[in-house]
Amino acid sequence: MTIIRRHAILLGAAALSVTLTATACSSSDKQDSGAAKPASDADVQAALDAGGEITVWAWEPTLKKVVSDFEAKYPKVKVKLVNAGTGNEQYTALQNAVKAGSGIPDIAHVEYYALPQFALAKSLTDLSALGADKLNSTFTPGPWNAVHAGGSGVYGLPMDSGPMALFYNKEVFDKHKIKAPATWEEYIAAAKKLHAADPKAYLTNDTGDAGFTTSMIWQAGGKPYTVNGTEVGVNFDDAGTKQFTTAWQKLISDKLLAPVNSWSDAWYKGLGDGTIASLVTGAWMPASLESGVKAGAGKWRVAPMPQWKSGQEASAENGGSSLAITQASTNKKLAYAFLKYATVDEGAQSRVDAGAFPATTKQLNSPDFQNKKAPYFGGQQINQVLAKSAGNVLIGWSYLPFQVYANSIFNDTVGKAYVSGTTLQDGLKSWQDASTKYGQEQGFTVK
Known part of the structure; x- marks a missing residue:
């Protein structure tokens, strides 16, 4: 996005509809x-x-x-x-x-x-x-x-x-003898270690975000969306998606994610006082930290995005x-x-x-x-990390031709996994079904 905050302002379900009969004025x-x-x-x-x-x-x-x-x-x-x-x-x-x-x-x-x-x-x-x-x-x-x-x-x-990287509070990591995780397995272990040592502290926050979820699936090699003109495929049953949901479900089930909405006052406070110790996000984040989390000055660092397999260098936007x-x-x-x-x-x-x-x-x-x-x-040369991430973005990702609408219903479907017994994978299936139904109503051929 831009140097201002990245999160989308989602519209209601009826907004920004797209039909195949739409033409230029x-x-x-x-x-x-x-x-x-x-x-x-x-x-x-x-x-x-x-x-x-x-x-x-x-x-x-x-x-x-x-x-x-x-x-x-x-x-x-x-x-x-x-x-x-x-x-x-x-x-x-x-x-x-x-x-x-x-x-x-x-x-x-x-x-x-x-x-x-x-x-x-x-x-x-x-x-x-x-x-x-x-x-x-x-x-x-x-x-x-x-x-x-x-x-x-x-x-x-x-x-x-917005190539992705791990932004982390080095002061908190050093205090609890945590190294910047190189793999998602190490990331989950770090989340457990930090929260066990300080129940008020979390490795990161997440209450459900469409952009973050699709970016994580992207980095895992998932390709849930296919687009060929008006023929569209929506499938969250692929290997990349399951790799992400299996790992992230552990954090949800063990209550290792701060129940704080991104861009809220509580989120900025957590980033400043160390109770939210890291973020996996896009390269536009430095300006937001500098302007919104002044208490973190000198404490934060940037590391490559954790990998699904040791030795890989895959990234996403x-x-x-x-x-x-x-x-x-x-x-x-x-x-x-x-x-x-x-x-x-x-x-x-x-x-x-x-x-x-x-x-x-x-x-x-x-x-x-x-x-x-x-x-x-x-004083870290953070652009070296971020530039390398840009070169490692996996190719072949597609967005739906009605992604704006799909993102607007994310919290009604996948979001339930954060507040109820619904699993993340089941939430994605509901999102898939709702997106498919909408696409068909708009005249697309959706598989």
């Missing part, structure tokens, strides 16, 4: 020729020289400086940056604008898990014809795969990424977002010029300097980036 027939035939770099430069105005809907704070710098470099271009809400608030507004056929921005900030929904509804432009298909080596594998949205086109340019051009935009070449500036060219470095975690290999592999010492983390 009527203004799409007025598009410029950028999507009608391949556009050259010269075409995009010509659009910059001609100038004009584009509207960008985004909540990511580092884009403010990017817009200012872009307008300074190209004085004939005006970029109207609008915060239409965070996450699903913006997605609802965007969907409503598309349905109404008016008020649609040229560019929208869309998280990776939500991108397939808008791509399939034909609300977004395939950027291949604008030159995006040539950028495959520009981005790390996880984000680049994500912007393909289950299809062959490119429906956004990666803005940031947790969060991350893109900038996409709407199908209704009448100024696609100019919009693409801004996208490329913000995600590939000068704007990419500007955002990294402001704390965003890069999706670009150039910034990720830069010695200045990797060797930067993080005072909050005791």
Whole structure:
């Protein structure tokens, strides 16, 4: 996601529905020729020289400086940056604008898990014809795969990424003689040791989170979702999923997870006083710790994500977002010029300097980036760990073309495993059934 907190703002069950009859608004027939035939770099430069105005809907704070710098470099271009809400608030507004056929921005900030929904509804432009298909080596594998949205086109340019790692309180670990666990077996043992030594302390918290659960399944090699156009598969009975649920169920059953909601006041307090001693999460987390857990300064460190088998180096993404051009935009070449500036060219470095975690290999592999010492983390060069994680993200993961809805019902299904006798595996089966039913109602062929 972004340097602001990652957790999604989930909508009610009826929100953000997607149907196979959804199309771009009527203004799409007025598009410029950028999507009608391949556009050259010269075409995009010509659009910059001609100038004009584009509207960008985004909540990511580092884009403010990017817009200012872009307008300074190209004085004939005006970029109207609008915060239409965070996450699903913006997605609802965007969907409503598309349905109404008016008020649609040229560019929208869309998280990776939500991108397939808008791509399939034909609300977004395939950027291949604008030159995006040539950028495959520009981005790390996880984000680049994500912007393909289950299809062959490119429906956004990666803005940031969230390769996962273990963030831990070294002071607490040292006190209880716990080493950063290299495997999930060691992780479970550490959870037991810490809680036995101090009943008020937990290795981590978890009350049920769709993004975390799917990322953990991803790292275990699971592929519960398959997408081929309107044919969708949902299956949480695969080996990777079971590997995760078997391990995590032990933590749930033995009450070794802090019953604290992430991003709550109690969560921030626990991270600060050591009663929540670690987090397995995305590379965007440092900024959130620095701003929200000031009491932890100097105490926290970063280690590789624990592995399912000793010697492995598998990782997954947790969060991350893109900038996409709407199908209704009448100024696609100019919009693409801004996208490329913000995600590939000068704007990419500007955002990294402001704390965003890069999706670009150039910034990720830069010695200045990797060797930067993080005072909050005791001077550790944490980007070396995070950059390595980015390179180890397993490929082949897909999100549902209605993942926004699926995530909104997670706590009604899988969430029961945290508050009742339902097992995590049974909760995932209920989630699978509910997601399948919804997909079929929306016109998908769901296996």
